[in-house]
Amino acid sequence: MSNDEPTNSSASDDAPVIPLRTRTPAQARVVAIASGKGGVGKTNLAANFALALGQLGVRVLAVDADLGLANLDIVLGLAPPHTAVDLLRGDLDIEDVLVRSTHDVWLLPGCAGDVEASNLEELRRYELMTAIDTLDERFDAVVIDTGSGLGPSTLGFCGAAEEVMLVITPEPTALSDGLGMLRALHERHDVRQVKVVANLVGSQDEGEAAFSRFRGLCSRRSSVRLEYMGALPFDPHVGRAVMRGQPVSEAYPNSPYGQAVTRIAGRFMASTQRDARPGTSQIFWRRLLRQREHGAG
Numbered sequence: 001m002s003n004d005e006p007t008n009s010s011a012s013d014d015a016p017v018i019p020l021r022t023r024t025p026a027q028a029r030v031v032a033i034a035s036g037k038g039g040v041g042k043t044n045l046a047a048n049f050a051l052a053l054g055q056l057g058v059r060v061l062a063v064d065a066d067l068g069l070a071n072l073d074i075v076l077g078l079a080p081p082h083t084a085v086d087l088l089r090g091d092l093d094i095e096d097v098l099v100r101s102t103h104d105v106w107l108l109p110g111c112a113g114d115v116e117a118s119n120l121e122e123l124r125r126y127e128l129m130t131a132i133d134t135l136d137e138r139f140d141a142v143v144i145d146t147g148s149g150l151g152p153s154t155l156g157f158c159g160a161a162e163e164v165m166l167v168i169t170p171e172p173t174a175l176s177d178g179l180g181m182l183r184a185l186h187e188r189h190d191v192r193q194v195k196v197v198a199n200l201v202g203s204q205d206e207g208e209a210a211f212s213r214f215r216g217l218c219s220r221r222s223s224v225r226l227e228y229m230g231a232l233p234f235d236p237h238v239g240r241a242v243m244r245g246q247p248v249s250e251a252y253p254n255s256p257y258g259q260a261v262t263r264i265a266g267r268f269m270a271s272t273q274r275d276a277r278p279g280t281s282q283i284f285w286r287r288l289l290r291q292r293e294h295g296a297g
């Protein structure tokens with residue numbers, strides 16, 4: 001199959017598919033969506049953030065790196081015929097596994113219920129990253145949804161990404177687990193800068209207050225710099241959209257969540273703060289290899 005023509009369109013075809021070679025190659029921004037505590041809204045943010053970037057004209061690859069318990073496809077309202085596991089088995093090329101969402105947003109799906117995939121060994125992770133590497137001129141942003149907890153796969157993907165967006169909620173447990181993730185990322189992968197989104201808030205003020213508490217907690221126990229990206233309200237449209245098999249930003253674009261995620265995407269695009277780790281490359285797999293050469297991770 002030609003590299004030029006994206007295939008596997010499985011959702012609406014409203015965005016023009018521009019032949020890849022006519023585009024100016026750009027270094028993709030790579031952002032991992034992470035949290036300490038599970039169930040704080042990472043996957044919904046990853047999906048709707050990717051779509052909000054797509055709406056801004058950004059060519060996005062969404063990667064479901066919660067490989068064994070993948071559900072980014074469901075939140076995006078897609079039913080991919082293949083997953084990254086088929087790729088790792090060597091049965092398919094990455095082009096055959098990608099599925100298109102709306103705009104120029106594409107998904108590399110994970111696999112639900114695959115124990116082996118959920119504990120992906122380091123070498124297999126590299127294989128996956130190397131496969132994604134072949135797409136580097138095709139995308140402007142790579143948004144990675146990760147699993148919860150401090151497992152090696154989640155830390156590995158976050159550590160390899162140039163930017164990490166940490167999801168917290170006002171709950172003390174989410175703040176404390178968020179700090180745990182921050183410290184693990186710093187210790188294991190020398191992460192020095194993290195973007196923060198407060199989810200499930202009652203108001204923007206509550207989001208800012210949660211971020212303030214989190215910053216206070218972190219300032220005593222971590223040297224990682226935090227950049228606040230904004231808050232996402234608790235919004236029943238989120239669950240309703242998932243039940244309808246559609247992402248909330250498409251099913252209810254004017255919902256409080258839909259509007260908030262658009263603002264966050266705008267802030268992300270405007271943000272120039274990047275992690276200034278030595279040897280930083282914007283392409284995460286190369287950066288990871290460099291970290292290994294320097295003995296980190």
Ligand SMILES: Nc1ncnc2c1ncn2[C@@H]1O[C@H](COP(=O)(O)OP(=O)(O)OP(=O)(O)O)[C@@H](O)[C@H]1O
Pocket residue numbers: 035037038039040041042043044045066146147148199200201232233234235236238239242257
């Ligand atoms: N802002 C919100 N308002 C209302 N419900 C939300 C919001 N964000 C997430 N949810 C709901 O919270 C639940 C968990 O969301 P999600 O799956 O995105 O979390 P997660 O962090 O990816 O979970 P996991 O750690 O299991 O991967 C879902 O039922 C989702 O619909």
Ligand SMILES: [Mg+2]
Pocket residue numbers: 042043044066145146147
């Ligand atoms: Mg998830």
